[in-house]
Amino acid sequence: MVKKISLLLAFVLVFVSGALAQESNGDETFKGFDPGRYIVDEVLDHYEWEIFKIKNTDVSIPLPVIVYSKLRHKFYAFCSCKLREGHKYKGFFIPEDGKFRGRIVELDAQGNRVRPIDLSITKNVLAIWISVLILFWIFIPMAKRYQQNPLSPPKGFHALLEPLILFIRDDIAKTNIGEKYEKYLPYLLTLFFFIFLNNLLGLLPFFPGGANVTGNLAVTGVMATFTFVITTVSGTKHYWKHIFWNPEVPWWLKVPIPLMPLVELTGVFTKPTVLMIRLFANILGGHIVRVTFITLIFIFAAFGVAAAYGVSIISVLFVVFITFLEMLVAFIQAYVFTILSALYFGMALETDEH
Amino acid sequence: MELITPGFGLIFWMTLTFLIVLIILKKYAWKPILESIRQREEFINNSLKQAEEARRQLENVKNEAQKILNQARQEREQMLKEAKEIHARIVRQADEEAKKIKERRLQEALQEIENAKINAVNELKQFVADISIEIAEKILRSELSDKQAQKQFIEKMLKESNLN
Known part of the structure; x- marks a missing residue:
């Protein structure tokens, strides 16, 4: 039984990867759904604990953010709900792309993204x-x-x-x-x-x-x-x-x-x-x-x-x-x-x- | 890349948490649990040893009892044997004694009978002699009324006594 299923799945996977290969041009998305991104996000650490998501309603537990800014030499502690959907709070934000995607950063004088010392309760x-x-x-x-x-x-x-x-x-x-x-x-x-x-x-x-x-x-x-x-x-x-x-x-x-x-x-x-x-x-x-x-x-x-x-x-x-x-x-x-x-x-x- | 980049915050909290958990669990969980398990194991081991010891002692006692029983049985047999022997000896001795006594009695009885016989014979002899004398007297009185006859008789008597 398991063998049959795994065989079938192997075919499915081959088919999917074929489809992906055809369509892929950088970002592979299916009606706005990016599977690669989704899978990686699922296993990564986050600043809030998402419980479920229906349409655009996000039910998640906000967790405390604790950061030490190396630029300002100061500790900051606040709710991660302040940073939702790319909002900026006290100069901190969570970028959606780039090297520090999904991690709290601040901007230095030149406008570069800098990671603070991040002791958040993730x-x-x-x-x-x-x-x-x-x-x-x-x-x-x-x-x-x-x-x-x-x-x-x-x-x-x-x-x-x-x-x-x-x-x-x-x-x-x-x-x-x-x-x-x-x-x-x-x-x-x-x-x-x-x-x-x-x-x-x-x-x-x-x-x-x-x-x-x-x-x-x-x-x-x-x-x-x-x-x-x-x-x-x-x-x-x-x-x-x-x-x-x-x-x-x-x-x-x-x-x-x-x-x-x-x-x-x-x-x-x-x-x-x-x-x-x-x-x-x-x-x-x-x-x-x-x-x-x-x-x-x-x-x-x-x-x-x-x-x-x-x-x-x-x-x-x-x-x-x-x-x-x-x-x-x-x-x-x-x-x-x-x-x-x-x-x-x-x-x-x-x-x-x- | 994000997958294999460990976050500093997580490292910090994990180290702190793990250290505290280690200390707390060591003190309040592992030590008492392991100690209790050790105690229980020791108790079980001791109990098993004691049971074994008791079993062995019981066996010893049983063996001892068996030995004593066997000894008693042997002694009884010995005693019975001896008693039988004594009994036989006594019976034999008694038999012998009885036989001896019987014999002696018999001897004595025979002796007495003999004596009595002798006495009787003697008495009879005496009696016969007395009677004979009486008879003889009477006869002699009647027969020896004459001198001739008297003389004849005396001679005859003398002859006879010589023969005796």
Whole structure:
């Protein structure tokens, strides 16, 4: 079934891309609808949280804008609703095109667009905070209950979470880090549940889900940096020796040109970079695929109502299928990020005796 | 390009948020949860160990009991055997004793009978002798009314006594 659908979709895609190629001259729009723009906008961060849009009525949650103007050396905080539809407020506006499209800019004396230091509470920041509140709401009462009767087995939702906690403790931390795993366990647990929850929330099509948090390079980058810092800080003598003067490598690869140390040192940085990119790309990919299938309906709407209905059936079926797949991916990516972090900690903790 | 350009604000808020979440969850969630899980696991392990220990002790007790039972059974058998032996010996001894007594009694009885017989014979002899003398007296009185006959008789008697 899935095979047939995917085959059919492949044909549809080929057809659409053909149609796009014929019509495309810079901006491909279908009756004013620009699919490429729409898809990218869907996965990007915004200054407000759009809930739905009917005709020209935009229902969205305005979020606070906090910027520090480098030109005026001053902080500004105001509602993002002031900047709607290209309005200017206190010299700030959101351009619709150019290098800084969709990001708050101000104009300098020469009329050039300059980015202020932007600390706005954007859609993704709010989504992160919501997920954090959910984490607190889940785990702090759970901890209380556990403290009150530590000997009774978990019940209900806790019985679902405890195997995950045990899985991270036994199969991720203990196996990869070794004896000193307990020190790293809180970080690994936080990491896993943060990623997993945000991945799942990202699959929800409406508020408070739908934000592309874990598919954002800044978010994955911060988490990868945490892993990198912890790895570097816990590195033993053996770990650094292995990087700069690996005894298993012949000397001429180290002197006079430090080839291997260079490769190893690069590895130190590539490891967290790969972590960052893997999670980002997987989640972003899932989002884009799902949005794309929905977008297909709008593209076909440009060809006629019948085409739109026909495609919508296939599209919706496929989005459902992809969503199930993404649920699996949500878990797998959280797991992979956590296990690799644990693995790096384990490598950093290695000593001579083994 | 926008997709791979991380926003500074988001990096800032994410770092701050993640750090705070890490600290709060570590203190108020992970530590108590992990500690409780550890306690529970320890409790389960201890309980299992204790159960095992109890089971082993029970087994030991059972073995002990069996041993005691076996010993008791053996002792009983031994005692029974001994008792039987004693019984047999006593019976045998009693038999022998009885036989001896019987024999002795028999001997004594026989002796007494013999004695009585001898006495009786003697008495009879005495009696017969007395009677004989009496008879003889009477006969002699009647027969020996004459001197001749008396003399004849004495001679005859002397002859006879010599034969005796």
